[in-house]
């Protein structure tokens with residue numbers, strides 16, 4: 025007969041109030057319905073594992089610890105009759121004071137973020153709870169009461185106990201425990217009995233805690249319930265595709281499989297095991313386990329740092345995974361990791377691995393690469409903009425759309441291969457979206473002569489261009505630049521061909537001059553100049569930057585960084601071939617309609633440039649023009 029477990033603890037104190045945030049959290053946990061309650065076991069096991077990791081560190085440095093020979097392990101036992109489950113570890117344990125603080129307040133980011141999420145999003149706690157690590161307190165999703173008995177590794181510390189039912193208070197007391205570590209007994213609620221069954225417990229361990237780095241035993245069996253073996257230290261042919269995906273999901277709590285992974289083992293110059301993943305989506309949900317960027321860094325299977333950002337350049341921060349470097353000294357303090365010279369070499373190696381993997385993917389699995397590009401292209405562009413040393417390696421990874429290939433993602437190499445013999449530059453146009461770009465007057469000539477122009481409509485493109493001025497000796501050229509030298513018409517095209525352009529009233533030299541002047545007077549200092557151009561075919565006019573102005577890329581960069589930024593007045597260029605201008609030239613000087621048309625030509629050009637401050641402003645004028653067209 026099993027002895028009945030008495031929830032009361034020896035020498036219990038008066039009830040002690042939980043911190044307000046804990047009360048809030050408990051309140052949510054107790055009053056919601058959960059489908060994934062089982063995660064409380066994952067949380068308790070992960071705390072045990074953390075305590076064991078701390079112990080393994082201490083064993084390197086401290087001589088005077090309790091039970092130095094004890095195996096680092098986790099053991100779960102159940103009592104089906106009593107409906108209890110017990111989790112014990114041989115980790116660092118807690119003193120009475122540590123218990124009071126650690127189990128009475130929220131320090132950990134998970135629970136705070138959870139509270140924040142429930143508050144901000146007005147989210148239903150029960151929807152998100154299963155996806156969310158809320159730490160120790162998640163045990164109250166399934167517990168009637170919880171009792172923690174712990175003994176610190178410090179040889180002179182006494183064992184102590186802690187007891188709570190999920191109400192606003194807890195109690196502390198004495199305890200008899202000879203061995204180092206923590207034992208948590210959970211009395212399960214009636215509808216949570218399933219967790220008092222060994223087979224169910226094993227199942228949960230497999231699902232959530234398979235890769236915990238210490239052996240987990242269930243009941244009194246000697247066989248481990250978890251795989252434990254660090255998957256990154258296995259050989260890749262020993263690991264099944266499914267195991268790779270499982271590990272990724274346990275690591276990140278991402279619901280989706282990763283897009284791909286790199287499993288990299290090297291002996292020289294450094295002994296490294298690395299298992300890196302590319303997620304499928306940038307946003308792995310707000311409830312991902314990985315709350316910060318960075319890789320898990322181990323040395324000889326011992327976790328040194330949870331979020332190590334110095335192992336990859338910042339633009340590869342989407343990469344997830346674990347790196348195990350044998351040669352990092354174990355006693356390197358976590359703060360010292362960054363300063364370690366090995367880290368720089370490690371970073372270089374890993375950086376190359378990621379870039380190479382992306383190159384290979386682009387070559388061998390172009391469809392996967394497109395999936396990657398559409399989600400993560402912005403990171404690569406950021407790298408081009410920011411990484412002086414390595415940006416060249418990123419150029420081949422860039423993908424673009426263009427005027428002639430609007431739906432296809434192609435590389436700069438593809439573009440260059442399509443360039444005709446006479447083309448010496450890589451042409452691009454900047455804009456806010458593909459549709460307005462496609463109507464741009466800057467494309468008139470390129471459209472007529474069938475030159476391909478790369479369309480850049482992503483806000484980060486302007487930044488990217490600062491780090492991409494040429495590729496394979498071909499300069500990148502903005503087609504909107506006023507000093508642009510046009511490429512020759514392609515061979516086979518007849519030069520000077522007027523196509524089917526209607527023979528409009530041809531303006532004489534002097535008519536043209538007075539028309540330009542009329543534009544100037546009407547528009548005043550809204551433009552820096554007005555002039556005639558031969559660049560346009562189907563468009564009436566276009567706006568270009570005055571000579572010496574900062575380039576369009578920089579203007580856009582400024583505009584993004586400073587809302588107050590004023591686009592400098594531009595030069596209005598007119599197409600003398602255009603029938604509208606021909607007719608306009610024949611209207612009398614003071615014609616009211618002519619003024620309206622000039623204003624409209626200018627504002628249409630602003631609009632197409634994406635710099636019109638308020639397009640709705642044009643409506644009264646358009647109405648006026650319509651009325652005039654209909655002849656009153």
Ligand code: ADP
Nearest residue numbers: 071072075115117118126127132159160161206
């Ligand atoms: P987190 O693990 O994110 O710190 P938890 O709510 O899971 O937050 O745990 C709170 C704290 O309680 C831990 O940081 C740790 O100090 C302490 N703790 C919980 N379980 C154990 C354990 N098994 N051994 C030692 N300390 C523990």
Ligand code: MG
Nearest residue numbers: 070071159160
């Ligand atoms: Mg925890």
